Amino acid sequence: MIARLTAFFALIALPVFADVPVKEVTSPGGLKAWLVEAQEIPFVALELRFKGGATLDPSGKEGAVTLMTGLLEEGTGDLDSQGFAAARDDLAASFSFNPSREIVGVSARFLTDNQDKAIDLLRRALVEPSFPAEAVERVRMQILSNLTAEERDPGAVAAKLFNEITFEGHVYARPSEGTHDSVKALTVEDLKAAHKAALTRENVIIAATGDITAEALGVLLDKLLSGLPEKGGALPGPAEVHLSGQVVTEEFPGPQAVILFGQEGIKIDDPDFFPAFIASEILGGGRFGTRLMTEVREKRGLTYGIGAGFSSLDQAELLTGQVQTANATVKDTIEVIRAEWARLPDISEDELEATKRYLTGSYPLRWDGNANIARALVGLQLQGWPIDYPSKRNGYIEAVTLAQVQAAAKAHFRAKDLSFIIVGRPVGLEQE
Amino acid sequence: MIARLTAFFALIALPVFADVPVKEVTSPGGLKAWLVEAQEIPFVALELRFKGGATLDPSGKEGAVTLMTGLLEEGTGDLDSQGFAAARDDLAASFSFNPSREIVGVSARFLTDNQDKAIDLLRRALVEPSFPAEAVERVRMQILSNLTAEERDPGAVAAKLFNEITFEGHVYARPSEGTHDSVKALTVEDLKAAHKAALTRENVIIAATGDITAEALGVLLDKLLSGLPEKGGALPGPAEVHLSGQVVTEEFPGPQAVILFGQEGIKIDDPDFFPAFIASEILGGGRFGTRLMTEVREKRGLTYGIGAGFSSLDQAELLTGQVQTANATVKDTIEVIRAEWARLPDISEDELEATKRYLTGSYPLRWDGNANIARALVGLQLQGWPIDYPSKRNGYIEAVTLAQVQAAAKAHFRAKDLSFIIVGRPVGLEQE
Numbered sequence: 110m111i112a113r114l115t116a117f118f119a120l121i122a123l124p125v126f127a128d129v130p131v132k133e134v135t136s137p138g139g140l141k142a143w144l145v146e147a148q149e150i151p152f153v154a155l156e157l158r159f160k161g162g163a164t165l166d167p168s169g170k171e172g173a174v175t176l177m178t179g180l181l182e183e184g185t186g187d188l189d190s191q192g193f194a195a196a197r198d199d200l201a202a203s204f205s206f207n208p209s210r211e212i213v214g215v216s217a218r219f220l221t222d223n224q225d226k227a228i229d230l231l232r233r234a235l236v237e238p239s240f241p242a243e244a245v246e247r248v249r250m251q252i253l254s255n256l257t258a259e260e261r262d263p264g265a266v267a268a269k270l271f272n273e274i275t276f277e278g279h280v281y282a283r284p285s286e287g288t289h290d291s292v293k294a295l296t297v298e299d300l301k302a303a304h305k306a307a308l309t310r311e312n313v314i315i316a317a318t319g320d321i322t323a324e325a326l327g328v329l330l331d332k333l334l335s336g337l338p339e340k341g342g343a344l345p346g347p348a349e350v351h352l353s354g355q356v357v358t359e360e361f362p363g364p365q366a367v368i369l370f371g372q373e374g375i376k377i378d379d380p381d382f383f384p385a386f387i388a389s390e391i392l393g394g395g396r397f398g399t400r401l402m403t404e405v406r407e408k409r410g411l412t413y414g415i416g417a418g419f420s421s422l423d424q425a426e427l428l429t430g431q432v433q434t435a436n437a438t439v440k441d442t443i444e445v446i447r448a449e450w451a452r453l454p455d456i457s458e459d460e461l462e463a464t465k466r467y468l469t470g471s472y473p474l475r476w477d478g479n480a481n482i483a484r485a486l487v488g489l490q491l492q493g494w495p496i497d498y499p500s501k502r503n504g505y506i507e508a509v510t511l512a513q514v515q516a517a518a519k520a521h522f523r524a525k526d527l528s529f530i531i532v533g534r535p536v537g538l539e540q541e
Numbered sequence: 542m543i544a545r546l547t548a549f550f551a552l553i554a555l556p557v558f559a560d561v562p563v564k565e566v567t568s569p570g571g572l573k574a575w576l577v578e579a580q581e582i583p584f585v586a587l588e589l590r591f592k593g594g595a596t597l598d599p600s601g602k603e604g605a606v607t608l609m610t611g612l613l614e615e616g617t618g619d620l621d622s623q624g625f626a627a628a629r630d631d632l633a634a635s636f637s638f639n640p641s642r643e644i645v646g647v648s649a650r651f652l653t654d655n656q657d658k659a660i661d662l663l664r665r666a667l668v669e670p671s672f673p674a675e676a677v678e679r680v681r682m683q684i685l686s687n688l689t690a691e692e693r694d695p696g697a698v699a700a701k702l703f704n705e706i707t708f709e710g711h712v713y714a715r716p717s718e719g720t721h722d723s724v725k726a727l728t729v730e731d732l733k734a735a736h737k738a739a740l741t742r743e744n745v746i747i748a749a750t751g752d753i754t755a756e757a758l759g760v761l762l763d764k765l766l767s768g769l770p771e772k773g774g775a776l777p778g779p780a781e782v783h784l785s786g787q788v789v790t791e792e793f794p795g796p797q798a799v800i801l802f803g804q805e806g807i808k809i810d811d812p813d814f815f816p817a818f819i820a821s822e823i824l825g826g827g828r829f830g831t832r833l834m835t836e837v838r839e840k841r842g843l844t845y846g847i848g849a850g851f852s853s854l855d856q857a858e859l860l861t862g863q864v865q866t867a868n869a870t871v872k873d874t875i876e877v878i879r880a881e882w883a884r885l886p887d888i889s890e891d892e893l894e895a896t897k898r899y900l901t902g903s904y905p906l907r908w909d910g911n912a913n914i915a916r917a918l919v920g921l922q923l924q925g926w927p928i929d930y931p932s933k934r935n936g937y938i939e940a941v942t943l944a945q946v947q948a949a950a951k952a953h954f955r956a957k958d959l960s961f962i963i964v965g966r967p968v969g970l971e972q973e
Contacts, residue, residue, distance in 0.1 A: 194829035201902025397626035470633025478910020
């Protein structure tokens with residue numbers, strides 16, 4: 110019965126991506142991209158990810174990459190921010206620029222028909238930003254205002270503390286947006302240096318979906334990116350994950366506490382990766398019926414929602430989760446989470462099959478539309494998956510056996526290393 | 542030059558929807574739906590809109606339809622909310638239920654391969670909800686908690702007051718979620734009555750996109766909806782729009798005031814509709830370069846963002862806008878908005894052409910993916926557009942002349958009727 114089920118789901122899931130093949134494109138100038146051609150609507154969704162991000166900020170210049178990215182659409186050549194926006198709207202294009210800890214992300218959507226003009230406008234923003242003084246001060250004020258808001262948000266305070274503890278001594282421990290002092294001190298020279306360090310041809314990852322051929326995409330990518338330097342700042346080295354069972358509390362007013370919890374994760378090329386991933390879905394997939402949701406929310410009413418799962422940074426692997434609960438129930442909540450970690454290996458065949466059905470069945474729904482496909486493809490490249498991953502992924506899930514998932518749960522969910530970072534006023538909790 | 546531009550954009554915009562034709566489907570049982578077949582991914586996005594919504598609440602039972610809709614996924618037959626969620630996840634389906642003033646919206650996504658099971662599960666939620674006492678109390682508490690939160694949110698307070706003033710004497714003036722008193726008093730019998738009144742075959746509007754044929758969709762819709770009553774509550778009659786230049790203030794603490802402004806709108810079958818729509822985009826499209834954004838934000842720094850536009854209810858047409866500003870600058874902001882209303886007819890050929898290019902160029906980008914297409918199609922039906930609207934819409938925009946848009950701006954943007962509802966502590970503003 111199990112074998113038949115497996116074959117059945119493999120049948121429905123695999124043809125999907127055989128119909129929507131991913132091509133690797135190499136531009137005349139040597140840039141690589143993943144492409145899915147889709148002619149239904151005459152537009153292209155383009156996703157760029159520049160590796161490095163805020164980790165490239167020099168010491169004392171924290172926040173430089175974030176501020177620089179916030180200024181890319183705010184002035185280039187003779188265009189100020191309004192002129193740029195008017196030119197973009199005139200082409201019916203949309204661009205967005207998203208800085209984060211180890212990435213600068215750029216998303217663009219433009220009509221096939223005027224793609225040369227749209228790419229030239231995007232090129233001006235990416236390659237020739239002018240950092241006008243008025244815009245620098247305006248965006249700097251927005252970032253300072255965000256920093257103030259984050260100081261009042263227990264979730265943001267917890268995330269900051271979690272990074273500081275987990276990655277102590279590594280650049281991952283620093284705040285991507287910088288500090289009040291570092292952001293106030295940033296000069297236009299710092300922004301120009303951040304631009305040179307962070308937007309480089311060697312560190313860009315590219316995906317595109319829509320009404321464009323491989324050849325046209327190659328030409329367009331060279332036009333867009335040939336003005337950027339080949340090499341930039343040095344990417345950070347491996348990060349050690351300093352999570353070894355600590356329980357750390359930061360005092361914060363309010364009736365609820367935010368709890369982040371985590372331990373070291375697993376690399377995607379580990380033979381246990383898929384079994385461990387399925388185990389994480391059984392434990393903390395964030396849906397009704399997962400172990401944490403059942404035990405913490407349904408049976409005990411300690412929270413509205415709870416989830417946990419693996420995530421990958423370029424230089425570290427994590428398994429993290431998040432929950433909010435009343436200060437009086439922090440202790441109970443932590444005990445339940447630890448107990449679930451410990452009993453995870455006791456997985457039944459039914460639990461495994463139900464989780465496989467959900468994971469394989471819901472996968473196709475992620476690929477709905479050019480923008481979603483391009484985002485998914487650039488994400489897979491960042492994580493280091495090969496180009497045939499979309500067509501093979503459901504097969505990898507199906508192939509996992511009960512013994513494998515039980516063994517992976519035992520090996521990789523280590524209750525003794527599970528650390529808790531609490532922001533609030535937990536009651537009855539002693540530092541352990 | 543203008544004529545050539547027009548032809549050029551008509552050429553690029555029209556083939557899009559010739560390639561993705563919308564079909565009208567009639568089920569064996571007589572239900573009508575709009576369908577776009579798309580086989581790329583083996584799933585279907587289905588959108589239902591039941592007309593009536595909260596307007597069907599009997600007097601004193603305000604909030605019944607909202608609470609009823611919130612309970613559709615919380616129990617049916619032998620399934621409680623967790624059992625329902627587990628069954629849904631097992632099929633990798635996703636459902637959502639969204640009550641509002643004059644609509645109950647249902648969105649579903651499910652795999653073609655297990656569509657019969659997914660539709661049967663959705664049918665159980667829609668047709669056979671059991672309203673278990675535990676779930677009724679839980680969802681009731683959530684709604685009461687929302688009501689409390691809205692009392693503290695100046696935007697929500699302003700919206701409520703705007704509806705009360707605009708639609709005085711009509712059911713549109715009532716709060717969709719009810720009041721603390723009405724929600725507390727709702728019984729299971731009230732919910733059953735709301736279910737009978739609001740979910741009916743005569744008032745449902747349907748669109749689907751994805752990997753399904755017209756024939757299969759018809760069969761599936763009959764399975765889904767044949768258990769619902771044909772007729773339900775009486776829909777409301779025409780609503781008069783009582784906006785005639787009032788300036789109304791409701792005291793609210795805080796440094797910023799929320800201002801909602803509006804006047805009566807225009808029907809989609811009015812010969813002036815497209816010219817007036819283009820005029821509204823020039824005035825308040827919410828982008829950089831629109832009149833309100835330029836004058837209120839860019840030139841005077843009175844706000845972070847401002848926009849205005851037409852909207853349609855089933856029984857009324859509105860032209861509304863929204864802005865937040867410091868209490869000290871409410872008076873200036875209102876004066877600028879009134880002045881922009883008055884000078885709108887002074888539109889240049891360049892302004893018209895730039896707006897046409899944006900409107901026609903950005904239209905295809907809305908149709909990206911099954912879920913977006915199905916939502917767009919059900920929205921068009923609700924507004925009363927014919928099935929060929931997607932392929933003709935850009936042509937309607939292109940055909941508008943400068944004289945038409947100037948005349949429509951003069952006729953339909955009436956500064957003397959423009960009313961302002963202010964929630965905050967505006968300075969120097971007298972009731973006019």
